[in-house]
Amino acid sequence: MPGKTLYDKIWDAHLVTEQDGEAILYIDLHLIHEVTTPQAFAGLRATRRAVRRPDRTLAVADHNVPTEGQALGIDAVADEEARLQLQTLAKNVDDYGIEFFPMGDIRNGIVHVVGPEQGRTQPGMTIVCGDSHTSTHGAFGALAHGIGTSEVEHVLATQTLRQKKARNFRVRIEGEPAPGVGAKDFALAVIGQIGTAGGTGYVIEYAGSAVRGLSMEGRMTLCNLTIEGGARAGLVAPDDATFDYLKGRPATPKGGAWEMALAYWKTFFTDDDAVFDREIVLDAAAIAPTVTWGTSPEDVVAVTGCVPAPESFDTPDKRASAVRALEYMGLTAGQPITEARIDVVFIGSCTNSRIEDLRAAAQVVQTAFLHGRLVAPHVRAMVVPGSGLVKNQAEDEGLDAIFKAAGFEWREPGCSMCLAMNPDKLADGQRCASTSNRNFEGRQGRGGRTHLMSPAMAAAAAIAGHIADVRDFLS
Amino acid sequence: MEAFTRLDAKAAPLPLSNIDTDQIIPKQFLKTVERAGLAKGLFYDLRFDRDGVEKPGFVLNQPAYKGAGVLIAGDNFGCGSSREHAPWALMDFGVKAVISTSFADIFYNNCFQNGLLPVVLKAEQVQQLMDEARGGNHVVSIDLETQTVTSPSGAVFTFEIDPNRKQKMLKGLDAIGETLEVAPAIDTYEMRRALSQPWLEGA
Numbered sequence: 001m002p003g004k005t006l007y008d009k010i011w012d013a014h015l016v017t018e019q020d021g022e023a024i025l026y027i028d029l030h031l032i033h034e035v036t037t038p039q040a041f042a043g044l045r046a047t048r049r050a051v052r053r054p055d056r057t058l059a060v061a062d063h064n065v066p067t068e069g070q071a072l073g074i075d076a077v078a079d080e081e082a083r084l085q086l087q088t089l090a091k092n093v094d095d096y097g098i099e100f101f102p103m104g105d106i107r108n109g110i111v112h113v114v115g116p117e118q119g120r121t122q123p124g125m126t127i128v129c130g131d132s133h134t135s136t137h138g139a140f141g142a143l144a145h146g147i148g149t150s151e152v153e154h155v156l157a158t159q160t161l162r163q164k165k166a167r168n169f170r171v172r173i174e175g176e177p178a179p180g181v182g183a184k185d186f187a188l189a190v191i192g193q194i195g196t197a198g199g200t201g202y203v204i205e206y207a208g209s210a211v212r213g214l215s216m217e218g219r220m221t222l223c224n225l226t227i228e229g230g231a232r233a234g235l236v237a238p239d240d241a242t243f244d245y246l247k248g249r250p251a252t253p254k255g256g257a258w259e260m261a262l263a264y265w266k267t268f269f270t271d272d273d274a275v276f277d278r279e280i281v282l283d284a285a286a287i288a289p290t291v292t293w294g295t296s297p298e299d300v301v302a303v304t305g306c307v308p309a310p311e312s313f314d315t316p317d318k319r320a321s322a323v324r325a326l327e328y329m330g331l332t333a334g335q336p337i338t339e340a341r342i343d344v345v346f347i348g349s350c351t352n353s354r355i356e357d358l359r360a361a362a363q364v365v366q367t368a369f370l371h372g373r374l375v376a377p378h379v380r381a382m383v384v385p386g387s388g389l390v391k392n393q394a395e396d397e398g399l400d401a402i403f404k405a406a407g408f409e410w411r412e413p414g415c416s417m418c419l420a421m422n423p424d425k426l427a428d429g430q431r432c433a434s435t436s437n438r439n440f441e442g443r444q445g446r447g448g449r450t451h452l453m454s455p456a457m458a459a460a461a462a463i464a465g466h467i468a469d470v471r472d473f474l475s
Numbered sequence: 476m477e478a479f480t481r482l483d484a485k486a487a488p489l490p491l492s493n494i495d496t497d498q499i500i501p502k503q504f505l506k507t508v509e510r511a512g513l514a515k516g517l518f519y520d521l522r523f524d525r526d527g528v529e530k531p532g533f534v535l536n537q538p539a540y541k542g543a544g545v546l547i548a549g550d551n552f553g554c555g556s557s558r559e560h561a562p563w564a565l566m567d568f569g570v571k572a573v574i575s576t577s578f579a580d581i582f583y584n585n586c587f588q589n590g591l592l593p594v595v596l597k598a599e600q601v602q603q604l605m606d607e608a609r610g611g612n613h614v615v616s617i618d619l620e621t622q623t624v625t626s627p628s629g630a631v632f633t634f635e636i637d638p639n640r641k642q643k644m645l646k647g648l649d650a651i652g653e654t655l656e657v658a659p660a661i662d663t664y665e666m667r668r669a670l671s672q673p674w675l676e677g678a
């Protein structure tokens with residue numbers, strides 16, 4: 001028998017039983033937020049079912065919250081419907097005894113920033129949340145993925161999920177990346193290669209020396225974007241970087257329990273003789289700083305490249321989508337992507353709002369500042385830290401001062417302009433350099449045009465006033 | 476959940492690939508605590524112009540396709556977020572089945588939780604259905620028991636579906652009730668885990 005993959009091992013460790021050909025998987029951690037849970041709790045009430053493990057459930061308020069005035073609590077929320085959703089969550093967690101970090105609590109923030117930061121996310125776990133970017137937590141070697149609201153209700157009631165096993169896909173990224181190139185560029189390069197449906201039906205394990213070389217923040221960025229390639233979950237096997245990150249976090253085991261947990265976590269790796277259903281290898285050195293030109297995360301181009309022509313795609317559907325994307329984005333085929341003039345810069349989201357992301361952006365801003373350059377006058381630039389704790393740490397390191405001096409807005413944590421459910425939105429036709437994960441039509445506001453890129457690239461775009469190569473800003 | 480056995484309905488062609496959940500139901504409609512009433516937001520930016528007036532060019536606004544119960548879409552339908560509001564909005568609008576060459580994983584799962592049937596056919600079959608649906612008669616029949624789609628001209632295509640999911644759709648079964656039948660197995664699993672991973676208890 002061939003060996004097992006990391007995914008196989010986590011799967012086997014959580015298999016409760018099978019019923020009618022479907023696996024019932026035990027869920028170790030259930031993260032919830034205001035947008036995808038109200039109907040699940042309503043369902044529980046209607047059927048008089050209890051929450052099986054409130055102690056394995058954690059709630060945050062992130063999608064709807066404004067990014068200023070959070071100390072005011074619910075009064076900071078002007079939008080009636082958003083307010084009702086937040087109040088509904090507060091009532092539900094209270095009724096069912098679930099721990100909750102409300103808006104304004106220093107521990108609150110974007111759900112996928114909070115879980116790891118608190119040490120709730122641990123290797124070998126199964127983690128679900130009613131949000132597709134739950135794949136982020138796979139960076140710790142946890143099987144983590146998004147679920148719908150009916151499944152949220154199912155997990156609340158049973159602490160399990162009915163699942164079909166996915167296939168194994170390994171993405172190896174080998175070698176040394178060039179300066180200015182990092183996890184976001186890796187992720188965009190992978191999606192550009194496999195397409196947004198390329199991972200459908202798979203769980204992806206990221207391996208190779210370039211992945212090993214990433215920090216935990218970088219691994220989270222990579223796993224976060226896995227869903228944009230269609231795979232249910234992304235994984236990186238835990239190693240010393242993982243354990244170092246977790247040690248001493250509020251929810252990680254201490255003392256003897258730490259040693260016990262460590263021994264358990266170290267059993268989660270892919271065996272040498274395991275077989276993958278699909279495998280690709282990328283050369284890290286060949287990856288340039290990458291941005292998107294269109295309205296799907298697979299529409300990627302190196303920053304040194306040009307907007308592609310619709311005729312260059314091979315199916316009629318794809319050509320039609322490209323024509324539509326170019327029109328929506330207000331771009332012309334063949335034009336260098338650096339000609340795209342930027343109106344707004346958004347540094348934030350569960351993809352890139354952690355301390356390391358803010359440091360990378362701040363470094364570019366500071367270097368430019370020392371050369372007498374500020375945010376371009378026509379650009380609105382904002383930084384939205386991923387959690388209250390990230391915000392505090394950045395302030396301790398003086399990053400906020402660098403951003404503010406250069407002309408950035410320094411805001412309070414939340415999803416913000418990643419999906420624009422709160423007041424932070426693009427106006428019709430505005431073009432945004434964004435560190436988030438989706439460039440879909442209207443994602444950041446109706447008619448808004450999104451270019452995905454890394455925090456360092458977004459910082460460079462803020463200074464230049466158009467899409468720019470961060471490598472020109474590093475010296 | 477309502478059972479799905481057979482459907483004879485008008486089919487509307489939507490020949491775009493990668494139709495994402497933000498297009499199916501934009502975020503301003505997610506601020507609800509209800510499941511019902513989402514039809515108003517379905518394909519909002521495709522259906523309405525900036526002043527909220529219906530765009531006559533969009534397929535679901537054309538009189539011939541009013542009341543369509545089936546959508547025929549391009550590759551990778553439903554990619555993007557986990558929002559179950561996408562199938563809720565489709566169902567609320569009256570769509571009971573979507574036919575495509577492929578669906579995004581979470582969306583596909585969510586359909587089954589709600590009695591919306593996602594049907595996967597081969598590219599040339601989807602193309603033929605699109606072409607026929609553009610003609611005068613565009614009624615498509617879907618029979619879940621026999622796993623067949625019959626095109627307006629009478630061509631019959633077979634589709635694959637997981638047998639367990641099929642049974643649940645046919646009967647309209649609630650997944651939670653079914654899982655709770657194995658509650659003793661969950662109890663046993665939890666007891667074992669409490670011994671082997673005590674650091675996860677009483678957190």
Ligand code: SF4
Nearest residue numbers: 133349350415418419
């Ligand atoms: S930051 Fe964006 S992608 Fe991440 S959880 Fe919030 S809305 Fe979803």
